[in-house]
Amino acid sequence: MEGQRLGGRYQLEARVGGGGMAIVYRAKDLVLNRPVAVKVLRSQFGTDEDFVTRFRREAQAVASLSHPNVVGVYDVGQDGDTHYMVMEYVEGYTLKELITRNGALPVEDAVEIAAEICDALEHAHANQIIHRDIKPHNILIGKNGRIKVTDFGIARAVTSTTITHTNSVLGSVHYFSPEQARGGITAEKSDIYSLGIVLYEMVTGQLPFSGESPISVALKHLQEPLPEPRQVNPAIPQSVENVILKALVKDPSYRYASAREMLEDLETCLLPERLDEDKFEIPVDEEATRTYPVITPEMLESHGRTGTPPRKEAETKKKRPWWMKTALWTGAIGLFFVLAFLGFNLIMELFPSVPEVQVPHVEGTSVTLAEQRIREKKLVPKIVEQPHDEIEKGIVISQDPAPPMRLKENAVVTLYVSSGQEAISMPNLVTMVRTVAENELKAKGFTVTDSTFVEKESDEVPEGQVINQFPPAGQQVVPGQTEVRVEISKGRGLVKMPDLRNKTLEQARIDLFKLGLLVDEAAIRYEPSYVTEKPNIVLHSHPHDPGMMVEKGTAIQLTVSNGQFPADAKIVSHPIYVEILEGESQVPIKIVVSDARGNNLVVLDERIDESRQFDVPVVLSPQKNATIKVFRSDIEASQVQINYDSVQY
Structure with missing residues (x-):
């Protein structure tokens, strides 16, 4: 769309960014003569009335925000089927580009940036606007160092249509809050969580949660504990880590109550008395209701019984002599050892011992070589093929068991062999x-x-x-x-609009056809013109001016001459006498006219040998007088001014 003009006011100059729903262009506001950023809604969303209504309503709501850290919204409009939003143009780079280029930022810089973002969020939340997509990509850093939060309101406007078109949860998965990940209601505390992720990334240079798919990352936000920032970067003060930990509590009720509360914490976390404060811990309510097991009779019995112990029977039994007990025990033990010895010898004869061997290491070798090494150790290889994205086909991925395990001969060793990537x-x-x-x-x-x-x-x-x-x-x-x-x-191709002025209508048709453009035959306008009295000469092609980028297939409106001068035009012929002195010959003479037809029109350019008078035609209008200049050998020799009011017509 570069080169197009939206609303007759915003000239699109160059694409500077965009995503799945909109494209951002640097543009020029032709009325106020200033650079602006124009966000153009992608065509596939422009046909959904519900989406467009939300888009306009949210954009108008964001336009009501007035804060130095929020990208201002100037205008919202529609040009044909194109819906667009005009915003403040910030020349600089994104926070994501800064982190990618420099890695972890100095803690002082990261805290200052986070504080400015938090201040912007506090202002937005006070106006009932939730960002829902805070991430470094949406944080702009101007050349003056000013932090600007952009894309306010767009995410909110997109909610219903995004789910309809993509069947996905709204937001950027690496910066999701847990409640966003589970598809629940998002409120101000979701923005606080996302800002916590941004601050984590600024001070560590990496994201806390990553994975092979958006689903796995979302699950980590829901289930996995946060990798503590000071384990990644020990230089982070405990007070700064505490801000991150409190912003990233999975239960929203334990996070900061508001962006204002987080901002106040950020403004004081680098004070000397706070640097070594106690680590933030989620409070535990000791009086919270808990579930205890039901006390059963069996549990009581395990802790002892009440009542009178049974009466001893020893009084009724007759005691044996001590020597009888000793003899019985000695005979029993001796008999046990004799039987055990005889049984062991019998087993050894029936089942001869099998020697043990060391299991060889075969991981990473070809299956042929692995089988050979296993058999050399008198073990039995068992092959199990499974696909693998990185290990080539026929290579052993793993083995079970593995060294230093020892096995009896003829035991089975399972080899898991790569079948290559799965088609x-x-x-x-x-x-x-x-x-x-x-x-x-x-x-x-x-x-x-x-x-x-x-x-x-x-x-x-x-x-x-x-x-x-x-x-x-x-x-x-x-x-x-x-x-x-x-x-x-990328849509229809764009071509540069040619300059058709002073060309015939037929030639204009040919020039446009070569570029894939058309003449809007029904819209051709015939007008009188000071420029020419010839008919069918192109006067202009406004609004498609020369040099503008125009989409192929566009029908161009042309204004052409009707073969007449305007009624107030005055056409006169003024005599100009050129004197040639004796001895001069082949003197270069040029006569140049500036009048209602245009400036510096050459009406004569030739060499003469004798003095002559030339009748020079000029066209005058109430707004344009005429000037005739005579040049001898490219040096101005004379000039004549003809005023409109002095000519009797």
Whole structure:
């Protein structure tokens, strides 16, 4: 869309960013003569009335925000089927670019940036606006160092349509709050959690949770404990870690109560008296209701009985002599050892002993070599094949058991052997938007690079959607070994509008046709003109001015001459006498006219040998007088001024 003008006011100059729902352009406000950023809604969302209504309502709500750390919204409008929002243009870079370039930021800088973001959130929350997508990509750092939070309100406007079109939860998964991950109600504390993730990333240079898929990352937000920042970067003061820990509590009730409370903590966390404060711990309510097991009679019995112990029977039994007990025990023990010895000898004769051998290490070797080594040790290999994304086919992934285990000869050793990457059916990406297609490829294990997606002009497929893919959908492919190329529509191609002025109407048709443009025949306007009295000469092509980028297929409105001068035009012929002195010959004479037809029109350019008079025609208008200049050998020799009011007509 570069080169287009929206609302007759905003001239789009260059694309500077964008996502799955909108594209951002640097533009010029032609009325106020200032740079602006214009966010243009992608065409596939512009047909959903509910989405457009929410988009406009939220944009207007955000426009009511007035805060030095919030990107201002100037205007919201519609040009044909294009919905757009005009915002403050911040020249600089994103916080994500800063972290990617420098890694972990100095703690003082990170706290200052977080405080400015928190101040912006406090202002937004006070106006009942929740950001829902706080992440370093949406934090702009201007050349003056001012922090600006952008994309307020857009996420909120997108809620229903995003779920309808992508069947996904709203937000950026690495910066999700747990309640966003589970699809619950999001409120101000979700923004506080996301800001905690941003602060974590600033002071450590890495994200707390990552994974192979968005689902795995979301589950970590819900289930896994937070890796403590000071374990990643011991230089972080305990007070700063405490701010992060409190912002990232999974239960919202234990987080900061508001952005104002977090801001106050950020403003004091670097004071000397706070640097070594006690570590933040989630409070435990000792009086909270707990569930205890029911006390059963059996449990009571285990702790003792009440009542009178049974009467001893020793009084009724007759005691044996001590020597009788000794003789009985000695005979029993002797008999036991004799039987045990005889039984052991009998077993050894029936089952001869099997020697033990050391299990060889075969992981990482070819299955053929592994089997050979196993058999050399008089063990039995058992092969189990399984797919693997990184280990090539025929290589042992693992073994069970492994060294230093020892086994009896002829014992089984299971070898898990790679069958290579598993072939899958190529997913159908056609008609998907780019972000959805990219996520689909990554989820299937394909490698996505800058060369995977190629933009291509298309007259049929809306901008941002997949036109074609290679390999085609349904083909069996191995993700890690398959190079994927996806063609993305960038809409109809743009061409530079030619300058058709002073050309004939027929020549204009030819020039436009060569560029893929048309003449709007029904809209041709015929007007009188001071420029020419010839008919069918193009006067202008406004609003498609020369040099403007125009979409192919556009019908251009032309204004052409009707073969007449305007009624107030005065056409006169003024005599100009050029004197040639004796001895001069072939003197270069040029006569230049500036009048209602234009400036510096050359009406004569030739060499003469004798003095002559030339009748020079001029066209006057109430707004434009005429000037005739005579040049001898490119040096101005004379000048004549003809005023409109002095001519009797």
